């Protein structure tokens with residue numbers, strides 16, 4: 154039995170310790186925001202936050218996640234009350250098919266919690282491991298800048314719930 158803390162809640166998982174975190178999130182916990190894209194750490198669709206940093210959940214066995222807080226896109230807000238980064242992606246209409254977006258949002262969240270006022274170069278570098286097959290990269294970059302401004306205006310880099 155392995156205990157995985159996701160979005161502040163402990164879950165006891167009875168399975169192979171080598172099972173990728175992504176499978177547990179989607180199949181056991183019904184947290185379907187993180188997506189399976191490549192399964193090889195090459196696309197970023199599965200990105201979540203672990204210990205405050207962006208990570209590919211397709212590559213991480215649950216045995217390595219025990220005792221480390223996991224945050225998924227579901228932990229940032231709800232459809233009714235989106236988080237700041239989620240709201241910025243909505244405002245910039247950054248999604249086309251949407252498959253990459255949960256991973257993009259988690260990567261942006263991790264960046265802005267560490268670096269509240271990132272340069273364009275820092276944003277591009279932080280977002281680079283996540284790919285968008287639809288090619289909405291420019292809108293995604295605008296969304297990250299918008300989220301950074303909104304977080305600074307709110308006086309916090311860790312706010313997850315939008316003020317409106």
Ligand code: FES
Nearest residue numbers: 190191192197211
């Ligand atoms: S599914 Fe994890 S990086 Fe592609």
Ligand code: FES
Nearest residue numbers: 249251285286287
């Ligand atoms: S919006 Fe379709 S893959 Fe990014």
